[in-house]
Amino acid sequence: MNSQSSLGFVLTTNPNPNTNNKGRKRILDLGNGSEVIYISRFLPFDESRKWLDYLNMEMPWTRPSIRVFGRSCTQPRDTCYIASEGLPELRYSGYTPCVYSWDNYPPLKTILDAVHEALPGSSFNSLLLNRYQSGSDYVAWHSDDEKLYGPTPEIASVSFGCEREFLLKKKPSKALPAQSTSSRLKGKAADHHSFMLKHGSLLVMRGYTQRDWVHSVPKRAKAGAFRINLTFRNVMT
Numbered sequence: 001m002n003s004q005s006s007l008g009f010v011l012t013t014n015p016n017p018n019t020n021n022k023g024r025k026r027i028l029d030l031g032n033g034s035e036v037i038y039i040s041r042f043l044p045f046d047e048s049r050k051w052l053d054y055l056n057m058e059m060p061w062t063r064p065s066i067r068v069f070g071r072s073c074t075q076p077r078d079t080c081y082i083a084s085e086g087l088p089e090l091r092y093s094g095y096t097p098c099v100y101s102w103d104n105y106p107p108l109k110t111i112l113d114a115v116h117e118a119l120p121g122s123s124f125n126s127l128l129l130n131r132y133q134s135g136s137d138y139v140a141w142h143s144d145d146e147k148l149y150g151p152t153p154e155i156a157s158v159s160f161g162c163e164r165e166f167l168l169k170k171k172p173s174k175a176l177p178a179q180s181t182s183s184r185l186k187g188k189a190a191d192h193h194s195f196m197l198k199h200g201s202l203l204v205m206r207g208y209t210q211r212d213w214v215h216s217v218p219k220r221a222k223a224g225a226f227r228i229n230l231t232f233r234n235v236m237t
């Protein structure tokens, strides 16, 4: 059964209303010290719907101009940046986002607490939010390898709204000699991974994932793909 949210899109009814059940935790070893964790039912379904509405209405969204391969273009999704005081500024694709404070958005702290609890030893001090207004909004292949996150950043990504596909692709290896066709084919399956990021889910990239892999959320043909994504990060101090 489906139900309509106030945002005019359809969410599948919670398949498991037991909020103590976080669903399956999938740990994917990408090799060479890179790892992805995926928890499908990380946050309670109905609370996540409230957070989706809150984030949509309350965050100071902007759709900035960025530079890609030397050309200026409009970023194909809305964005907003939260960070603790006194951190070095974030700059990506020629764009320096305006910094907003955690204190003005208490629900973000509640979500951050849940993420910290799920990831013992983690400590996030910044958050980049993305809003995909439709299936034509996307994020192109990239890695979050800005120096301010250090050599092995842990990035925790919480999703609300419509499911979107999250793709991971291994970067071409510079160090290794060109592989034969047969070994390339053999290795092919392990060089690409895909996750359907569900409403209320958590996906974590850690280790050398940003150094050795790129990720993307491609366009989706189907209309009505409204989604908000939160990526918690730790800026080194």
Ligand SMILES: O=C(O)CCC(=O)C(=O)O
Pocket (backbone or CB within 6 Å): 128, 130, 139, 144, 157, 166, 197, 215, 217, 229, 231
């Ligand atoms: O929307 C997503 O799931 C991914 C967003 C992302 O890769 C980013 O903000 O760097």
Ligand SMILES: [Fe+2]
Pocket (backbone or CB within 6 Å): 142, 143, 144, 215
């Ligand atoms: Fe990213």
